[in-house]
Amino acid sequence: MLAVTVAGLSGLLAIPARAAGNGQVFVVQGLPGRTVDISVDGRTVAQGVKATEVAGPFTVTAGQRKITARDAGKVVIERMVSVGAGSNLDVVIHRPVAPTAPPVITTYVNKLAAVPTDKAALRVAHDAAVGPADIRVNGKVLFANVANGESLDVVVPAGKYSVDIVPAGASSPVVLGPLALPVRAGYLTRVFAVGDPNVKTMTVAVATLRLGSTGTGKPDQVNTGTGGQAADLMDRGSSSAPLVALLIAGALLALVMVRKVVRR
Secondary structure (H helix, E strand, O other), rough: EOOOOOOHOOOEHHHHHHHOOOOOOEEEOOOOEEEEEEEEEEEEEEEEOOOEEEEEEEEOOOOOEEEEEEOOOEEEEEEEEEOOOEEEEEEEEEEEOOOOOOOOEEEEEEOOEEEEOEEEEEEEEEEEEEOOOEEEEEEEEEEEEEEOOEEEEEEEEEEEEEEEEOOOOOOOOOOEEEEEEEEEEEEEEEEEEEEOOHEEEOOOOOOOOEEEEEEEOOOOOOOOOOOOOOOHHHHHHHHHHHHHHHHHHHHHHHHHHHHHHHHO
């Protein structure tokens, strides 16, 4: 099992203020076996970036920006990427499905919307040299038929999850994992599967971003009994509000009726 600890996550980063007309860029190094230098518009911004490391954030002017990666002075890849004003962007350098083909760049816009205080945002991106895959969380397929260069986002309760990747529609072979992934409340955790399973270089790059929070979170205790029904209602959130209101109204009505009987 490949364990990913909190200490190993690339930067529990607070979101910095952004000037109008600028964007924030992270560069994810998804080429196992290489160490590269990164430049933006010809200006070197990071040197000696190893596989699975996440460089940044770099503040850049919105528009078309040229991202270049060099290994020992030789250009590995050079591409233009579009950066929106006020955006926060992951630029991933990785292999396409064909492992012998030249590297590619895929960009993902980070969604920085606030989450409930007991929840976390999670993105899993498929940037490995393998065909469409299913991503399983705690043994169940959460993201199905994800192609190279695609990603999916979900808001989940904070906690530790077991994540593995298998070919789409199959239960084996497991091409990555299972890995223990801690997902921290109030953060966006970004997971990038990179490498080539045929040469046993499959691994992940992981990074986090601090988000805002909404609400007051779920109570630590609900002192209404020992059954699972109350916890189930709490987990459903606002969708169960009408049912909760109905139960409370029913309980109050029953109490009124009991008092009437007692008075008689």
